[in-house]
Amino acid sequence: MLHEKQLAEQLLREEVLSESEFHQIDQHLSTQKISLHWELRMLLYIGITLFTSGLGVFIYNNIGSVGHLLLVLLMFAGCAGSYYYAFKNALPFNKESVQHTNPFYDYIVLMASLLFVSALGYLQYQFNVFGTYISLPTLFSSLVLFYTAFRFDHKGVLTLAISLHAAYWGLIVSPMELVNNPGMFDGGERYIWISIGVAALFYTYAWICRGYKVKIHFVPVLLHFSINIMLLALVTAVFTLPFKGLYFVLLLLVSVLWFVESRRERSFALFISLVLANYIVISYYILKAIFDWIDGDGITAALFYLMGSTVGIIYILRNHKKFTGHDVQ
Amino acid sequence: MMYSKEKLDAGRKLRALTGWLKNQLISEDSFHRAQINAGELYKSYSLLKRIGLYVLTMIAGQSAFSLFGMVALGDMGWKLMSLVIGTGTFFVLRLFIQNNHTYKQGTDDALLHMAVGYVAGGFISILSPDFSGIQLSLTLLLLLAILLVAVYLFADAFLAVLAILVLYFIPLHLVSLASKELLFFSFALLLPLSYIITRLIKQYDTLRYHYWHSCFQAVRYTVGVLAYCSINLFVVKTLAYQLMGAEEIPMQTAFLVTTVLFPLALLVMGLYYKQKYLLHTGLFLFLPTVATIRYYYSVMPIEAALMLGGLLIIAVSYFAITLLKRKDTAFTFESDEDEDLSTAETLMLLNQFAPRTIATEEKKIFGGGDFGGGGAEGKF
Numbered sequence: 001m002l003h004e005k006q007l008a009e010q011l012l013r014e015e016v017l018s019e020s021e022f023h024q025i026d027q028h029l030s031t032q033k034i035s036l037h038w039e040l041r042m043l044l045y046i047g048i049t050l051f052t053s054g055l056g057v058f059i060y061n062n063i064g065s066v067g068h069l070l071l072v073l074l075m076f077a078g079c080a081g082s083y084y085y086a087f088k089n090a091l092p093f094n095k096e097s098v099q100h101t102n103p104f105y106d107y108i109v110l111m112a113s114l115l116f117v118s119a120l121g122y123l124q125y126q127f128n129v130f131g132t133y134i135s136l137p138t139l140f141s142s143l144v145l146f147y148t149a150f151r152f153d154h155k156g157v158l159t160l161a162i163s164l165h166a167a168y169w170g171l172i173v174s175p176m177e178l179v180n181n182p183g184m185f186d187g188g189e190r191y192i193w194i195s196i197g198v199a200a201l202f203y204t205y206a207w208i209c210r211g212y213k214v215k216i217h218f219v220p221v222l223l224h225f226s227i228n229i230m231l232l233a234l235v236t237a238v239f240t241l242p243f244k245g246l247y248f249v250l251l252l253l254v255s256v257l258w259f260v261e262s263r264r265e266r267s268f269a270l271f272i273s274l275v276l277a278n279y280i281v282i283s284y285y286i287l288k289a290i291f292d293w294i295d296g297d298g299i300t301a302a303l304f305y306l307m308g309s310t311v312g313i314i315y316i317l318r319n320h321k322k323f324t325g326h327d328v329q
Numbered sequence: 330m331m332y333s334k335e336k337l338d339a340g341r342k343l344r345a346l347t348g349w350l351k352n353q354l355i356s357e358d359s360f361h362r363a364q365i366n367a368g369e370l371y372k373s374y375s376l377l378k379r380i381g382l383y384v385l386t387m388i389a390g391q392s393a394f395s396l397f398g399m400v401a402l403g404d405m406g407w408k409l410m411s412l413v414i415g416t417g418t419f420f421v422l423r424l425f426i427q428n429n430h431t432y433k434q435g436t437d438d439a440l441l442h443m444a445v446g447y448v449a450g451g452f453i454s455i456l457s458p459d460f461s462g463i464q465l466s467l468t469l470l471l472l473l474a475i476l477l478v479a480v481y482l483f484a485d486a487f488l489a490v491l492a493i494l495v496l497y498f499i500p501l502h503l504v505s506l507a508s509k510e511l512l513f514f515s516f517a518l519l520l521p522l523s524y525i526i527t528r529l530i531k532q533y534d535t536l537r538y539h540y541w542h543s544c545f546q547a548v549r550y551t552v553g554v555l556a557y558c559s560i561n562l563f564v565v566k567t568l569a570y571q572l573m574g575a576e577e578i579p580m581q582t583a584f585l586v587t588t589v590l591f592p593l594a595l596l597v598m599g600l601y602y603k604q605k606y607l608l609h610t611g612l613f614l615f616l617p618t619v620a621t622i623r624y625y626y627s628v629m630p631i632e633a634a635l636m637l638g639g640l641l642i643i644a645v646s647y648f649a650i651t652l653l654k655r656k657d658t659a660f661t662f663e664s665d666e667d668e669d670l671s672t673a674e675t676l677m678l679l680n681q682f683a684p685r686t687i688a689t690e691e692k693k694i695f696g697g698g699d700f701g702g703g704g705a706e707g708k709f
Binding site: 008018044311 | 341342345346349352354355356359362363375377378381382385386388389392393395396429434436535536539603605608609612630631632633634635636637638639640641642643645646647649650653654658659660661662663664665
């Protein structure tokens with residue numbers, strides 16, 4: 001910590017610390033090492049991203065001259081090599097969280113997974129091995145990645161498996177895609193119900209993990225995907241579909257469930273998601289009513305509403321312990 | 330300082346004592362001798378909560394101020410109203426801090442930024458309506474004073490960065506009034522100016538002024554980037570063209586060398602002086618360095634550059650991690666308890682590699698699409 005030596009000197013003067021304790025702290029600080037853990041991890045991640053991006057461009061540009069079969073074979077060879085290394089050096093399976101001592105191990109597991117997904121997709125695209133069932137490679141990839149995530153305890157691979165699983169059902173769950181294309185959930189009633197179904201599926205997976213006490217630390221990841229897909233779908237439904245009331249009631253019902261989950265998981269992120277989703281929808285109805293009922297001066301009432309309601313939400317968020325029962329800041 | 334220095338001091342002591350106790354460097358008796366009641370200290374909020382509260386406060390504040398828009402005021406009336414609103418917000422913020430024991434919790438940040446924005450906006454629109462000439466420099470001086478007062482009172486890192494940008498801009502603006510050629514050469518002064526500021530910060534970033542540590546850090550990063558701008562080949566060439574219409578500049582090779590050496594020098598200095606901010610700035614500045622080199626000297630195709638660059642970075646990281654694990658140095662690969670970027674890493678991964686297109690037998694569930702042309706028309 002910053003200025004620790006000066007602080008120790010001050011506390012020595014204030015007679016909080018004894019001379020011997022001060023010397024111990026002084027010695028500890030003089031030998032204390034500076035951690036470059038996240039800097040090097042980020043660097044490694046950037047390197048892998050640059051390399052795989054370059055490889056992608058290279059394949060795209062040279063597909064004619066290199067040959068499809070050779071490329072697929074190279075990708076599968078890389079994938080097999082990485083998986084071989086992963087299995088050979090894997091720690092025994094444990095239901096709890098497992099931390100590998102080798103810092104590169106996680107990245108090799110990640111590379112194996114990425115190469116597998118690319119190779120399988122390429123195989124289908126070029127050689128049509130799954131025939132007309134063109135979504136099957138996505139499902140198969142997601143299942144293999146789920147296995148990889150659970151076997152090697154890799155949260156990153158788990159998120160990829162979840163995104164592929166959602167893709168099999170027709171959903172894109174990349175955060176930036178949502179920012180760039182906010183209308184992505186606006187695909188009609190069937191799309192909304194598929195989204196709700198996928199969210200329910202991830203929620204079921206979370207319950208299975210809980211029930212069998214397998215990789216409990218994966219539960220929040222599954223819940224985050226589940227709640228965000230569900231809320232986005234329902235909010236979109238309220239804004240775009242007929243039978244708005246039905247979706248609104250459904251939103252309120254699932255909000256109760258997510259509220260219970262946020263308490264159970266002690267997760268502020270789950271709580272804020274459901275508060276904001278409900279606030280947006282309720283505000284939509286109230287503002288609509290204001291502009292429908294008040295002729296001419298609706299804007300003043302709307303501004304008063306926005307001011308009051310946001311202050312209310314701020315109060316709820318600042319004092320969320322009263323609502324959620326936990327003190328996660 | 331608007332926040333309670335006693336509480337901030339106590340919080341700092343508590344964090345240090347907790348760490349020492351955990352490392353068994355002090356006894357429990359010593360820990361309790363400090364008599365710090367954790368319940369009375371400022372609570373630190375998570376980034377998510379701070380962002381949420383910041384955005385909501387902004388909405389609430391802007392809604393409240395928009396209500397004033399209902400009142401019919403003249404042009405000058407609005408400018409004065411802006412000052413009144415800004416000053417009023419300062420008082421609201423002060424009351425809020427005193428009554429809610431708030432410290433950097435999103436709400437106070439938003440109120441502060443709104444207050445400074447309205448006061449500064451009011452002054453600028455009154456004193457320098459056309460935003461030019463010597464008036465602008467004087468107005469910017471006033472803005473700098475407002476920002477410095479705000480930084481002194483609220484220790485806000487964002488406003489500290491703004492203040493340093495204004496500080497750099499004022500002399501450059503004054504020089505630009507005299508001659509554009511002089512302005513071009515003045516950019517070279519950013520480097521020594523940044524050095525002076527960094528030295529000053531080093532002098533003041535002590536326990537006595539720890540309340541402003543985040544401001545000092547933010548300024549360090551900012552002046553590092555600004556100093557780099559003054560020696561970056563692309564920036565210098567662009568300025569030469571924009572200001573003097575010069576296609577070429579003298580000593581182009583020297584600027585290329587400085588463009589490459591500056592980030593490297595920061596990395597070496599960061600390792601030598603064990604300063605993380607130098608390492609971070611050096612690493613970050615490699616991005617514009619690579620972009621600059623590629624812009625002027627594209628020696629290989631993009632895919633080859635990406636793959637080679639990626640392999641080089643992987644090799645450097647591998648070498649560094651292996652070295653840190655094997656050799657006893659001043660650095661370690663063990664993770665710091667204060668930092669956890671695993672969520673950020675997972676999000677980046679998801680963003681980079683999650684599918685963006687869907688392969689499915691039934692495309693229509695994605696909302697369908699209109700198709701027209703070639704004599705065909707229909708919904709798919």
